Amino acid sequence: MLDDDGYFGEKIAAGYDDGAAELFRPEAVDPVVDLLADLAGDGAALELGIGTGRIALPLAARGIPVHGIDMSRAMVARLRAKPGGDAIGVTVGDFATTRVEGRFTVAYLVFNTINNLTTQDAQVDCFRNAAAHLAPGGRFVVEVGVPExxxxxxxxxxxxxxxxxxxxxxxxxxxxxxxxxxxxxxxxxxxxxxxxxPFRYVWPAELDLMARIAGLRLRDRWEDWHRAPFTGESTKHVSVWEKPAR
The missing domain is CATH 2.20.25 (N-terminal domain of TfIIb)
Structure with a gap:
């Protein structure tokens, strides 16, 4: 039986950082933060599925105001216990539908987190939710694997x-x-x-249609955070959709 934290309760949260240690290394984190900070500019960032703060903490350290949404209280507790974690606002809830105050210049989902939404309707809701939080001209960024x-x-x-x-x-x-x-x-x-x-895998073209439903348009798609070209051999993509300025 699942607890209120879903599949990411205390047992998973307790060992999450150690189990994903390679993702916390500077060579994995810095390119992500560089790109997101560039897109955020002088605005604020919203992380959907903030987890233990792997990206939010270094992004906030760059001077970008960050707010996060996450269903797992156990994961959020790990974030708040880290240096700087108490300075990041976090709302506990389903990131597909939970609304927070403010407008953001960038919203983002990293490391396949979009797949945690196990229905197409929930994934569409997520795009709509991201779009509702974005200021005109804001960007929604998703990192996700190409189904193998x-x-x-x-x-x-x-x-x-x-x-x-x-x-x-x-x-x-x-x-x-x-x-x-x-x-x-x-x-x-x-x-x-x-x-x-459980997850639900999703294709790039399907994500583009979800974005269109939410009023967003594709701006960029790369193979990785270094902005390498996306090709038919790419195993993942970093996609950026934009909310029209008007």
């Missing part, structure tokens, strides 16, 4: 992404519904424990 269906031969539904002596991790896909799940089998004291988290 090309790696699935006929009859196979799983793609492994981590194999260590103590953990096996793999994603499963249902091409009929765009449902996917990330599965983790962890060996603790000789016993295997299995956990899984």
């Amino acid at each position: 269906l090309r790696r699935l031969p006929p009859g196979q539904s799983a793609v492994p992404f981590r194999i260590t002596p103590t953990q096996w991790a793999f994603d499963t896909y249902d091409p009929a519904t765009q449902a996917m799940s990330s599965h983790y089998v962890t060996v603790v004291d000789g016993r295997a424990e299995h956990t899984s988290i």
Whole structure:
């Protein structure tokens, strides 16, 4: 049974930063913060799914006012316990629908967080919510992987992404519904424990249509935060949609 924090309760929050340590390294964080700070300009930033503050804290350290929305109180508690965390406003709620005060020059979702919304309707609501928070000319930025269906031969539904002596991790896909799940089998004291988290994968063109529904238009799409060109071989994309100035 899930608690009020959904799939990112205390058990996940307690080990989240250590489990994703490579994402907290400067080479992973700095390009993200550089681009978001550039887009924010003299305005404020809104992070949807702020988590433990991997991006929000260094962005705020650049002088950008940051507000976050997140459903997990356990993750937010980790953010607030970090240096500078008490200076970032956080609203606990569903980032697809929760509204906060103010207007922002940039809103953003990083590291596949859009996939945490497990229905198309919720993802459309997220775009509408981001657009409602943006000032005219503001940008909505999403970082998300390209679904790895090309790696699935006929009859196979799983793609492994981590194999260590103590953990096996793999994603499963249902091409009929765009449902996917990330599965983790962890060996603790000789016993295997299995956990899984559901997602909904989404294609770039589908995201563009969601943006149009929300009144946004595609401005840029890159392969990564370094603004490398997006191609048919790219495994993820960083997309920027713009709210019209009028």
